[in-house]
Amino acid sequence: MTNAQLSPAEQKLDNWTWFxxxxxxxxxxGAWNYETMLGNxxxxxxxxxxxxxxxxIGGERYQAAMGRQARYFNSHPYLAGIAVGALTRAELDSxxxxxxxxxxxxxxxxxxxxxxxxxxxxxxxLCSLIALGAFGLGARPLxxxxxxxxxxxxxxxxxxxxxxxxxxxxxLRVADALxxxxxxxxPQILGMLAALLAGLSIPLAxxxxxxSGRQFxxxxxxxxxxxxxxxxxxGRRVEGxxxxxxxxxxxxxxSVIR
Amino acid sequence: MMLIDLLPIALLGAVLxxxxxTFPQAxxxxxxxxxxxxxxxxxxATLGLTxxxxxxxxxxxxxxxxxxxxxxxxxxxxxGGSLYASQQANSGGALAxxxxxxxxxxxxxxxxxxxxxxxxxxxxxxxxxxxxxxSGRAVTGLQLFGLSADLVRGFCVxxxxxxLFTPLTRAIVASWGTDARYSRAIVVAMVAAVSAGAIWKxxxxxxxxxxxxxxxxxxxxxxxxxxx
Numbered sequence: 281m282t283n284a285q286l287s288p289a290e291q292k293l294d295n296w297t298w299f300x301x302x303x304x305x306x307x308x309x310g311a312w313n314y315e316t317m318l319g320n321x322x323x324x325x326x327x328x329x330x331x332x333x334x335x336x337i338g339g340e341r342y343q344a345a346m347g348r349q350a351r352y353f354n355s356h357p358y359l360a361g362i363a364v365g366a367l368t369r370a371e372l373d374s375x376x377x378x379x380x381x382x383x384x385x386x387x388x389x390x391x392x393x394x395x396x397x398x399x400x401x402x403x404x405x406l407c408s409l410i411a412l413g414a415f416g417l418g419a420r421p422l423x424x425x426x427x428x429x430x431x432x433x434x435x436x437x438x439x440x441x442x443x444x445x446x447x448x449x450x451x452l453r454v455a456d457a458l459x460x461x462x463x464x465x466x467p468q469i470l471g472m473l474a475a476l477l478a479g480l481s482i483p484l485a486x487x488x489x490x491x492s493g494r495q496f497x498x499x500x501x502x503x504x505x506x507x508x509x510x511x512x513x514x515g516r517r518v519e520g521x522x523x524x525x526x527x528x529x530x531x532x533x534x535s536v537i538r
Numbered sequence: 539m540m541l542i543d544l545l546p547i548a549l550l551g552a553v554l555x556x557x558x559x560t561f562p563q564a565x566x567x568x569x570x571x572x573x574x575x576x577x578x579x580x581x582x583a584t585l586g587l588t589x590x591x592x593x594x595x596x597x598x599x600x601x602x603x604x605x606x607x608x609x610x611x612x613x614x615x616x617x618g619g620s621l622y623a624s625q626q627a628n629s630g631g632a633l634a635x636x637x638x639x640x641x642x643x644x645x646x647x648x649x650x651x652x653x654x655x656x657x658x659x660x661x662x663x664x665x666x667x668x669x670x671x672x673s674g675r676a677v678t679g680l681q682l683f684g685l686s687a688d689l690v691r692g693f694c695v696x697x698x699x700x701x702l703f704t705p706l707t708r709a710i711v712a713s714w715g716t717d718a719r720y721s722r723a724i725v726v727a728m729v730a731a732v733s734a735g736a737i738w739k740x741x742x743x744x745x746x747x748x749x750x751x752x753x754x755x756x757x758x759x760x761x762x763x764x765x766x
Contacts, residue, residue, distance in 0.1 A: 306562035311684035313659035314605065320662060320669070324681045327674055343672030350669045350677055354604065357563055392604060400601040401740055404565065408594055411570045415591045417761075421574045421583040432565050471744030478737040479754020480761070485591050486730045487762055489633075490722055497762055500727045507731025512738045520732035521596045521609060525641040527728055532638050535631055535716040 289372040290448070292332040298444075300328040301364065305440050308360045316352045318360060322367065323349035325360070329368040345371045348380060354388045356395020358439045363387055365447020366454040373451065383452055390455070394463050399439070402470035407432040409477040416484025539624070539704050547620050548697035550576060554612035555647065555692025558602065560685050567612030569593030573619025573640075580623040589622040590615060592633070593640055595729040599736035609644035610651055613696045617643040620700070621707045630721050631714030632707075637725060639703035647695045654691050658684050 308321035326349050333341040349371075355363055366387070370380050411428035419427070446457045457463075486504065487497045511520050554575070557567035566572065570590040577586015593615050600608045618640025625632035661680060662669070668676035714721070741747040 306564075307560065307681065307685060309563070310560045310681040310688075311658050311662065312559060313655045313662055313684075315659040316662055317605065320677055320680050320684075323669075323677045327677065337674060342674070346672035346674055346677060347670050348672075350672075356604075396603050400603055404601060405598055405737070405740060407565075408568065408570065408598060412591060412594060415570070415587060421578070421587040424587060425571050425574055428568065428570055429564070429566065436564060468744060471741045472746060472750055475737070475741045475744060475747040476750040476754040478734075478741075479751045479756070480758040481754075482595065482730055482733055482737070483755065483758040483762055485595065486726045489588055489592055489726050490719075496719065496723045500723055500730065501759075501762075503727040504730030504734055507727065508734025508738060511731060511735030515739075520599045520735055521641065521644070524596060524728050524732055525638070525645065528634060528638045528641065528725070531716075531721075531724060532631070532634055532710060535634070535721065536710055536713050538715040 289369050289451075292372055293329055293448075297328045297332070301325055301368070302361075302441065302444055304328070305361050305364065305444065308364075309357050316350070317354040318357070319349075319351050319353045322353050322360065322364060325364040326368045326371070330371060333371065341371075344377070348377060348384075351384075353384060355391035356399060358399055358436060359391040359395040359443050361440045361443030362391060362447040362454055362457065365444045365449070366451055367447075369448045369451035375452065379452070387454070390458055394458055397467040398463060398470075399436075402467040402474065403435050404432070406470050406474040406477065407435075409474055409481045412485040413477060413481035416481055416486075416488045418488065539700075541701070544697060544700045544704070547576065547579060547616060547700055548693050550579060551613040551616040551696025551700075552689045552691075552693035554616055555610060555695065556612070556685070556688045558610050558612045559651065560688040567615070569597050569611050569615040569618075572612050572615035573622075576616040576619030577623035580620050582623040585623040585625075586619040589619045589633070589636055589640070592637060592725065592729050593618055595733035596641075598733045599739075601740075607652060608648060609641075610647035610692075610695075611644060613647045613692045613699075614640045614644035616696055617699050617703065621703060624704075625707070625711055628718060629711050629714070630716060630718040631711045633725050634721055635707045635710040635714075637729075638710075639699065639707055642703075643695065643699040646699065647692070650691050650695055654684075654687055657687065 304325040308318060308325055311320040323346055330342050330345045331337050333339060333345060335341050349367060407428055410431060411424050414424045414427050447454050450457055483501045486500055490496060554567045554572045557563060573590030573593055574583055574587040577583045597611050602608055618636050621639050622632055622636035661683060665676045665680060
């Protein structure tokens with residue numbers, strides 16, 4: 281893109297500023313807390329761009345913008361880039377403060393729910409199951425780690441970069457971006473893939489852990505399925521890992537004192 | 539292991555514990571990665587990976603949704619992976635004992651994240667006037683404090699639990715009275731049940747999930763039968 285094609289706001293930001301904003305996005309939850317949640321992180325990420333406001337660091341506009349951006353905000357951390365991009369654009373375009381406040385309030389919820397569904401409930405479990413499947417097929421440790429980290433982070437890094445770019449390009453009209461097919465259809469497709477892969481990977485991984493006791497495989501898988509149904513019926517009343525801790529404590533005690 | 543031997547493990551726990559929330563959330567803290575790396579530190583990445591797979595099956599249940607409280611798997615996986623890798627692979631109670639240590643660590647570490655979040659909140663409240671005035675220094679200071687404190691948190695949790703569980707795991711393994719095959723089978727059945735339940739909870743609303751899960755299971759059963 282030539283300089284003439286860039287908007288006035290885009291012209292203010294050099295590559296170094298973009299790079300710093302992108303890097304800071306990885307630490308957006310650095311000061312996460314129950315009061316302001318991501319608020320301070322949003323201010324931290326927009327800060328390199330806000331230095332370009334008239335008056336520079338310490339100027340009146342810089343301070344007013346930083347004060348606004350450090351207030352309460354919550355979203356999915358990977359999609360926080362959309363908010364950072366859009367809010368930076370709004371500040372550089374001198375959008376009225378009241379409008380920025382309303383925009384901030386409206387943006388958090390959708391970014392949280394879309395990100396949770398796409399990343400935590402779809403992409404992460406799918407990548408975990410891919411790695412467990414590789415482990416179950418006897419892959420070497422380095423390969424298992426590499427397949428998980430490379431696959432997962434292709435999506436992760438791209439999502440953060442896309443969010444920052446699309447947020448800045450669309451500014452206050454960024455809500456349209458949440459209708460992107462990947463965000464809308466992605467969880468459904470990834471969920472179907474993960475369901476298929478779960479049936480395949482969990483038994484294979486279980487068999488690989490059992491090792492020398494492989495004659496138990498069928499019985500263990502059957503037990504696991506029955507246990508899985510039991511835990512599903514319990515719903516959110518019991519967390520499986522806590523129950524596992526209790527069962528394990530009893531089993532360890534039994535095995536030591538018998 | 540001497541205290542000095544635990545320091546590199548504690549440092550690894552600190553870095554991977556940080557990845558869970560504060561920086562960079564690249565999922566190097568996932569058990570399948572963290573426990574394997576911890577195992578490699580001890581000199582046995584394969585055993586680390588085995589522990590990582592066991593913990594990963596459990597971790598599928600507790601995904602890091604927003605403000606929800608969840609176990610901290612990064613430091614816990616380092617503890618589990620390094621303890622398991624430092625035992626004899628075929629010793630009866632090694633898997634169960636190391637998993638127990640990892641789960642206790644996950645519990646403690648999860649609590650410590652809540653304390654850290656409260657500490658961040660109180661610090662933010664103290665800096666409130668500066669933040670309202672739009673002080674870049676206050677914003678950056680809070681961020682750096684949160685990041686550093688999380689690093690220290692992970693270090694302390696890993697060091698403390700490793701100090702506690704290194705001799706305890708050794709003692710448990712030495713006095714273990716259950717057959718090794720049964721011990722592993724019980725642990726595996728338990729974690730596989732948790733992961734199967736978790737997958738169902740996550741994907742039951744996805745269309746065709748049930749049929750796809752069963753199709754995958756049939757494929758898995760075929761591979762098991764033909765390769766065992």
